[in-house]
Every structure is written in C-alpha cells, then in structure tokens.
Amino acid sequence: MKPLYIEAVSLLLQEVSESSLELKKELEHTSGQKFRRVNHFVLLALAGVFRLPNLSTIDSQCSLYVGTANGCVRDVIKMLEQMYRDTLLPMPFTFMGTSTSMAGFHIAQTLGLSGSNLTVSNPYGAFEQALSMAYTEMESGKSASALVGCVDEGVFPLDEFKKITHNDDEVVLEGGCWVKLVLECANPLAVIIARESFKTLVEVEDYCEKYVLNEPLTVIRNAKSGYVGASSGIDYVRALQEQRSGMIALISQTGLMSFSVTLTRILG
Amino acid sequence: MNCCYLREAVTFCSLGNTPDEITHGIHSNPIEKYKEFTFGTEIISRQYRGIKDKKVTGNDEFYAVLEQLLLELITKSHLDSAQMEECALLIGSTSMSIPCSEPIFKSNPNETMLPHIGYGGIGECLAQTFGLGGEVSLFTTACTSSANALLYGQMGINTGKFQRAIILGFDFYNELTMSGFESFGLLSRDGCRPFDANRSGIVLGEGCGAILLDIIPSSYNSQLILRGGANRSDTSSPTAHNTNGIMVAQTIRDALCDANIEPCNVGLIKAHATGSETNDRAESTGAQQIFSQMPPVLALKSSLGHTLGGCGAVELAVLWFCLREGFIPKTYGFEVMDDSIEIIPSQGESEAKEGILLLNHFGFGGSGVVLVVQFGECE
Numbered sequence: 001m002k003p004l005y006i007e008a009v010s011l012l013l014q015e016v017s018e019s020s021l022e023l024k025k026e027l028e029h030t031s032g033q034k035f036r037r038v039n040h041f042v043l044l045a046l047a048g049v050f051r052l053p054n055l056s057t058i059d060s061q062c063s064l065y066v067g068t069a070n071g072c073v074r075d076v077i078k079m080l081e082q083m084y085r086d087t088l089l090p091m092p093f094t095f096m097g098t099s100t101s102m103a104g105f106h107i108a109q110t111l112g113l114s115g116s117n118l119t120v121s122n123p124y125g126a127f128e129q130a131l132s133m134a135y136t137e138m139e140s141g142k143s144a145s146a147l148v149g150c151v152d153e154g155v156f157p158l159d160e161f162k163k164i165t166h167n168d169d170e171v172v173l174e175g176g177c178w179v180k181l182v183l184e185c186a187n188p189l190a191v192i193i194a195r196e197s198f199k200t201l202v203e204v205e206d207y208c209e210k211y212v213l214n215e216p217l218t219v220i221r222n223a224k225s226g227y228v229g230a231s232s233g234i235d236y237v238r239a240l241q242e243q244r245s246g247m248i249a250l251i252s253q254t255g256l257m258s259f260s261v262t263l264t265r266i267l268g
Numbered sequence: 269m270n271c272c273y274l275r276e277a278v279t280f281c282s283l284g285n286t287p288d289e290i291t292h293g294i295h296s297n298p299i300e301k302y303k304e305f306t307f308g309t310e311i312i313s314r315q316y317r318g319i320k321d322k323k324v325t326g327n328d329e330f331y332a333v334l335e336q337l338l339l340e341l342i343t344k345s346h347l348d349s350a351q352m353e354e355c356a357l358l359i360g361s362t363s364m365s366i367p368c369s370e371p372i373f374k375s376n377p378n379e380t381m382l383p384h385i386g387y388g389g390i391g392e393c394l395a396q397t398f399g400l401g402g403e404v405s406l407f408t409t410a411c412t413s414s415a416n417a418l419l420y421g422q423m424g425i426n427t428g429k430f431q432r433a434i435i436l437g438f439d440f441y442n443e444l445t446m447s448g449f450e451s452f453g454l455l456s457r458d459g460c461r462p463f464d465a466n467r468s469g470i471v472l473g474e475g476c477g478a479i480l481l482d483i484i485p486s487s488y489n490s491q492l493i494l495r496g497g498a499n500r501s502d503t504s505s506p507t508a509h510n511t512n513g514i515m516v517a518q519t520i521r522d523a524l525c526d527a528n529i530e531p532c533n534v535g536l537i538k539a540h541a542t543g544s545e546t547n548d549r550a551e552s553t554g555a556q557q558i559f560s561q562m563p564p565v566l567a568l569k570s571s572l573g574h575t576l577g578g579c580g581a582v583e584l585a586v587l588w589f590c591l592r593e594g595f596i597p598k599t600y601g602f603e604v605m606d607d608s609i610e611i612i613p614s615q616g617e618s619e620a621k622e623g624i625l626l627l628n629h630f631g632f633g634g635s636g637v638v639l640v641v642q643f644g645e646c647e
Contacts, residue, residue, distance in 0.1 A: 064501070070386045071408060076366065077382055079444055085377040089308035095448030096506055099362070101409045101633035108634065109503035114515065117501035117635060118416060121406040123388030123395075129405055133420065140427050142526070160381040197429070199353075199401070256392075257353055257401030 001195070004138055004181050005188035006264070009237045010051035012044065012175040016154030016161075023047045031110060037093055038106055041072035045103035045151040046110065048178050052147075055111060058180075063116040063143040064104055065134045067126030067150035067176075067233070070165070071100035071119075074155055103151060115143060125222030126150050127177065127233025128252035132260060134181055135195055149178035150233045177237040190240055190248075194263040197254070204261045208249045211263060216246035222253060236264075244268040272425040273485045274492040275432070276345040278337055279477035279585035281572050282317035287589040289320070294590065294597045295617070298571050300459065305443045307450055314446065314455045317473035317573030324440040324474070327368040327384065331393065334438065334476060338398055341434065341478040349399065356402035356433035357395050358421050360414030362577030364406075365390060367440040374443075394436070402430055408577065411540070411631030412499070413437065414477070415580030419637055421481045422494040431483050437581025438476035445576070446472060452507070454544055460574070461601040462541035462567035463548050463611045470542050473573015477581030490622070490643060492588050496527035497627075497639040509550035509630050516554020519636040520626065524558075527624075527640035534563045535623030535643075536596060538587055539613065540630045541567030542574050543601070551628060552609045563626075565613045570601035580629055580637070587627075591620045591643055 014022075023043040027035055030050035035043065045066060049055070075097035082088040096102060101119040108117050116137060122129035127150035134146035154174040155161045162172060181192070194211065198204045208217065218239050222232040232250065239248050243266050250262040279285075282301075283293035303316035324330050347355065365384040373379050391404035403424075407416045414437025421433040439445075449455050449472060456469035485491050500522060502515035509516055524531060540551055555562065568583045575582045590597050599613035622644030629637045 069388060071364075073382060073385055076369075076444070077380075079448070080370065080373040080379075080382075081377075083306060083443065083447060084374050087306075087309050090444075090447040090451045092448070092451045095444075095451055096632065098444065098448065099408075099410055099632050101631075101635060102506060104409075105501070105503065105506050105633040105635075108501045112503070114501050114503070114518070116499040117409070117633075118499065119408050121387035121391075121408065123392035123404055126388070132403075133405070136420075136423060136427060136429055140423060142423075155381065155385075157380055161385075164381060164383070164385050197403075254403045255356065255401055256395050256399070256404075258356075258403050 001139060002183060004135065004183065004192040005185035006179055006190040006240065007182045007185045007188055008052045008054065008180045009189065009240050010048055010178045011234060011237050012048035012051055013173045013234065014175055016158060016172045016174045018156060033110065039072060039075050039097040041074065041151065041153045042103045042106050044153055044175055046106055048149060048151065048176050049107050049147065052178055052180055058111055059145050060112050061115040062113055063134060063137055063146040064108055064113055065130035065146060065148045066104045066119045067130035068100060068119065068121055069126050069152050072097060074153055077155065122254065124253040125232055128222055128250065131262065138181060138183065145182045147178065147180055149176055151176040177233045179237065188267055190264050190266045192262060192264050195260065197258060197260045199257050201259055204251055204259050208261060212247050218246060218248045219251060220248060221251045240266065270425050270428060270483045272422045272494045273482050274494065274588060275480040275482035275484055275486045276341055277479045277585035277588055278341045278344065279475060279582050280319045280322060280333065280337060281475035281582055282320060282473055283571060284320050290586055291589050291593045294571055298600055305446045307447055314457065315459060315471045317471060318441060319474045324367050326371050330368050330440065334394060335397055337476050337478050338394060341480060342398060345480050351432060352399050353401040354431065355400050356424065356430045357391055357400045357404045358417040358433050358435050359391050360407040360417035360437045360577050360580060361439055362408065362410055362413055363439050363442050363445055364408060366444055367442045370442050370444060409631065409635045410633050411576050411579060412629045412635040412637040413577030415629040415637040415639060416499060418494060418580055418639060419497045419499060422496065425481055425483060433481045435479045435481060435581050437578040439474065439576040439578040441474045456543060459601055460543035460570040462543050462570055462599060463606060463609055463613055464602045465604040465606040467543050467545060467548065470544055471573050473575045475572060475575035475578045475582040477578060477585040479581055479585060488592055490592060491645055493642040495640045495642050496523065497637060498522035498526055499637045502634040502636055507632055508546040509636060511546060511549040511553060513550055513553030513557055515636060516550050517557035519638045520554060520558045523638035523640050529624050529640055531558050533624050534626050535621060537563050537565045537626045537628065538583065539565050539567050540628040541569055543569060547630060548609055551630065552611045565611055566596060567599040567613045570599060584627060594620050596620050
C-alpha cells in the first residue's frame with residue numbers, strides 16, 4: 001500500500017451551546033470571512049476545518065469526507081416545531097439547513113474544493129467511516145489529498161438529548177475533529193502505514209501484535225456512543241497532537257462482523 | 269481488478285413493487301396523484317407519486333417496508349449465510365428517519381426532541397435483522413445519496429475491499445420535505461415535464477430500491493456492470509448546479525475517464541431531469557460540452573416522481589427491469605422542445621441494445637454523481 005501522510009490535524013470541542021456567536025467570531029478571525037445564513041452544525045464543521053494550518057495551499061481537487069452520527073438535528077427539530085407547533089410557513093433557509101450535506105457544501109465553497117464531497121455515517125464510528133472511505137479513494141489513486149472530519153451538535157433540552165443518545169457524560173460536548181491526508185508531504189505529523197479489515201477483534205489484536213512488535217503502541221477503540229460520532233477520532237487526533245513518537249492503532253467496528261485497524265506511525 | 273455486477277435488484281415505487289408491475293406500468297402515462305399537506309396554516313395539495321399499495325407513516329411501517337425489500341432481494345439472490353456474513357450494507361437517503369419522527373411530532377406539537385436521532389441505527393437494525401456482517405455505511409448527500417452508495421460499492425468491489433454489497437436507497441413521504449420544496453416554489457401543480465419548454469417544476473416521489481452489487485454475475489441473460497463513476501462538487505449555489513454546466517461536464521468527463529470510456533461510446537444518458545428549469549439547463553449545457561453528438565436521453569422522474577436520495581438505486585433498478593425486458597422506456601411529460609436547451613428526451617420506447625449507459629445525479633449542496641454502467645458482458 002501507498003503510505004498516506006497526515007499533514008495536519010485539528011480539534012474543536014465545546015460544551016453544547018445554544019448560541020453560535022462564538023463560533024462565528026472564531027471563524028471570522030481564522031477564515032477572514034463572515035458567515036451568514038449558516039446553521040450551528042455548519043459553523044461547527046467550518047470552525048473545526050479552519051483550525052487546520054496552511055489551508056490557503058489546499059489543492060482544489062482535495063476530497064472531502066464529513067462523518068456525523070446525528071447530522072443537523074437542530075434544524076430538523078426547528079423546522080418540525082415551525083410546522084406543527086407554531087404553524088408558520090416553512091422558510092427555505094431552514095429547510096436547506098435540514099440537509100446535513102450543507103456542511104460539506106460550505107467547506108468546499110469556502111476552500112474552493114471541487115473534488116469528491118461526501119457526508120457519511122456508520123452505527124459504530126462515523127469518523128472511522130469517513131477515514132476508511134478517504135483511504136480507499138486515495139489508495140485507488142483517485143485522489144491525492146483528502147480532508148476527513150467528523151462533526152456533531154448537541155440539542156436542548158440536554159437531559160432529553162442525553163437520554164436519547166445514551167450519553168452519560170456530565171458535561172455534554174459538541175464539535176469534532178479533522179485530519180488532512182496527503183500522498184506527499186514535506187513535513188508530516190504522522191504516516192498511516194496500514195489499514196486492514198478482519199472478522200473478529202481477536203484477529204485485529206493478533207495483527208497488531210505481529211505488526212507492531214516492540215514499538216510503543218497507543219490503542220484507540222471506537223465505542224458505540226450517542227455522543228459525537230467522532231469520539232474515537234477525537235482520541236486519535238489528541239494522540240497525534242500530544243505524542244512525539246510511537247504507533248497508534250485505531251481499532252474500529254465497521255459492521256456486525258467486521259472490524260478494521262488503522263496503524264499510524266507518529267513522526268514527531 | 270474485480271468486475272462489479274448488478275446481481276439482483278428489487279424496488280418499491282409508484283409504478284409497482286415487482287419488475288412485472290413496473291415494466292407494465294411504465295408503458296402508460298403516469299397516473300396523476302395528489303397529496304395534501306400542511307403548509308403554514310393552510311392545507312395544500314400537490315402532485316406526488318407514493319409507493320403503490322404501501323404507506324410509511326411511522327417507525328413500524330418504515331422498518332417493515334425496508335425489511336420486506338431486503339428480504340425479497342436476499343431471497344431472489346439466493347445469498348447463502350457465508351455470503352451474508354461478509355456482505356456490506358451501504359445506505360443512501362435524504363430523509364433517513366424523519367418519516368419515523370414526524371408523525372410523533374405532529375401529534376405532540378410541543379415535543380422538544382426527535383425520538384429517532386442518528387443515522388447509524390437504521391443500518392445497524394437492518395444488518396442485525398438479516399445477519400449482514402460486513403461494513404455498514406450511510407450516505408446523506410441529498411439527491412445523490414444512493415448514487416454515492418453505488419459508486420462507493422463499486423470502488424469497494426473493484427479494490428477488493430469487499431466482494432459484495434447491498435445498496436439500499438430510499439426516501440419516504442414526509443411533510444417536512446414537501447413543505448421545504450414548496451417553500452422554494454419548486455413543486456409542480458400539473459406534472460413533471462423534463463426538458464420541456466413549458467416545464468412547471470418537480471413532482472416528488474417515494475421509493476426504495478435495493479441492489480446487490482457482486483463479483484458474481486446475475487442469473488439473467490443480460491448483465492449490467494457498474495464500471496465506474498465520479499463524485500464532484502459544484503459550489504456555485506447550495507440549491508442547484510451552475511447553469512454554465514462546467515461542473516456537470518467535469519463530473520461526466522471524470523466518470524467516463526474512471527470507467528475508461530470515450531464519450532462517443534455512450535449509448536444512453538439516464539438524465540437526472542427533475543423538471544426544474546435550473547437543473548434542465550445545467551445538465552443539458554454540461555452534457556453538450558462533452559458530447560459532440562448527444563446520445564439518446566431518458567428521464568424517469570416524470571414516471572416515478574423524484575425519489576430524492578433514493579433515486580440512484582430506484583431508477584437504476586427500474587431501468588434494469590426495462591433493459592431485461594428488451595426496451596428503453598419513453599420519457600413522459602415532454603411535449604415542446606425548449607429551444608435554449610435543445611434536448612429531446614426519448615419520445616417512444618426503443619429497443620435495448622448492449623452498450624454504455626450514463627446515469628446522472630445532481631442535488632442540493634452542489635453534489636453531483638455520474639455513474640457509468642455497461643449493459644452486456646464484461647470484457
């Protein structure tokens with residue numbers, strides 16, 4: 001397989017907020033642009049992307065993979081409330097906001113991307129799904145770079161949101177993580193050296209043991225959780241940000257009898 | 269590189285729920301049916317093509333219809349348990365579980381939370397029901413959702429990532445979508461007329477389609493092979509592709525390149541053809557930049573309605589049923605050529621010939637997916 005380099009990573013995590021004001025302020029600062037008529041979900045995605053360095057040099061053919069567990073739930077609820085509780089005429093802007101792929105649209109528009117643009121999910125880990133698809137596309141030579149991320153937003157009332165999404169955390173977070181993958185890089189953070197699929201977790205663990213041998217290994221597993229689909233992606237990005245050497249095994253369930261492992265060597 | 273065959277397909281749509289019903293129904297003018305829905309304080313009525321003899325108005329019916337669809341696909345495909353254990357499930361939809369939540373919201377207008385949050389649950393539930401053990405992925409890219417699932421399935425089979433995948437595309441009736449399209453003024457009051465000078469907008473439809481992509485050919489005499497495609501993003505507007513057609517042309521060009529096909533070898537374009545002026549213009553302008561002589565063009569949405577995220581799977585299944593019966597259907601609704609577009613879609617049924625078919629899909633969010641399909645044996 002071709003090595004895929006990780007050129008940059010970013011995290012955006014915040015306590016679930018009803019207001020989008022801080023996100024807009026941050027985006028104005030990081031992107032130099034003002035964003036109007038975009039919803040909270042899109043702002044979370046954009047603000048996360050704009051925490052990545054060197055975006056001005058991004059290739060217009062860079063692919064974009066946005067993972068999400070729940071999508072733009074707030075605007076779906078808002079539109080249903082407008083329709084049935086308030087009996088208001090639905091507004092085109094609100095309807096557009098119910099389309100989760102609008103996050104990908106606004107990222108592509110802001111960065112001038114015209115390559116593949118996908119919004120994807122998976123019952124076990126949306127970030128891993130996005131990463132896996134980008135990996136497949138790049139490995140098959142269809143793309144030389146990809147932005148891969150995961151975004152989820154919280155919804156009020158939080159107690160009910162926590163109950164429905166099986167989230168036991170005291171502080172509920174929203175946001176996500178981003179990774180920029182490239183085939184060639186002068187100064188990479190890390191390199192993905194292998195990605196394999198297996199039918200059982202035992203096979204995954206055996207593979208890691210044989211492959212990694214004596215290198216220090218950080219194991220990150222996806223955990224089925226109502227909270228952001230990026231839960232293990234966040235741990236993965238944190239490890240990439242904090243560690244200076246060693247390997248990371250991102251172990252993911254991808255289906256009922258399907259598991260994958262992505263092995264990443266940190267280059268410091 | 270593996271060849272990606274369509275091994276089996278099942279679809280439930282407005283024309284019917286079996287290949288016989290659908291190929292019989294598509295010989296006739298579509299029946300005008302209307303749906304009433306709440307729009308602000310009014311109840312209004314617009315044309316709508318609901319699934320024949322089925323209603324999805326809540327969680328139980330949602331899963332019952334999808335389970336029936338998958339059961340028929342699995343039964344007809346004769347998938348054994350070992351094949352099921354490694355079969356991927358790739359789902360594309362725009363509305364996802366909104367039809368499950370909406371009736372609860374409607375009857376409890378002070379509800380503060382969606383009862384069905386999250387996309388993954390749909391995939392997990394269906395995979396568990398049928399023991400599908402492979403990768404479960406969900407695509408939500410508006411009207412290209414299940415076309416993206418097909419494209420990813422083809423890529424997965426070609427690269428050996430998996431040997432087979434069930435592509436499930438669906439969109440069921442919900443008032444949120446009807447109201448949303450109405451808020452844009454996009455819904456037609458008198459029928460879908462793709463590429464027609466007197467077009468009046470979109471007719472929404474309901475449908476679900478399941479297609480088994482496999483390294484094993486189908487048992488039918490004529491094979492359909494998914495050779496490749498492309499997904500490209502047009503960022504000129506969140507609601508439609510630019511009418512200059514540049515990104516439509518780029519998507520077609522990249523799809524043909526991916527499938528190693530020259531434009532002159534395309535024998536049929538199954539257009540996206542929603543019946544909206546912007547889509548007609550962008551799609552035709554883009555295609556004219558690629559084809560010096562336009563291949564025959566077919567539009568299915570005037571028969572089926574626009575099944576949104578499901579249209580990739582539903583329309584491919586319907587087209588395959590017709591090809592197996594030896595014909596390419598007529599495009600209904602077209603009467604007067606738009607001089608500024610100069611596309612005349614198929615005006616009568618014609619004989620299906622082996623060759624290359626181009627399947628166009630364009631949607632909200634600037635999403636464009638073009639698939640390249642070969643009707644006939646793998647080289």
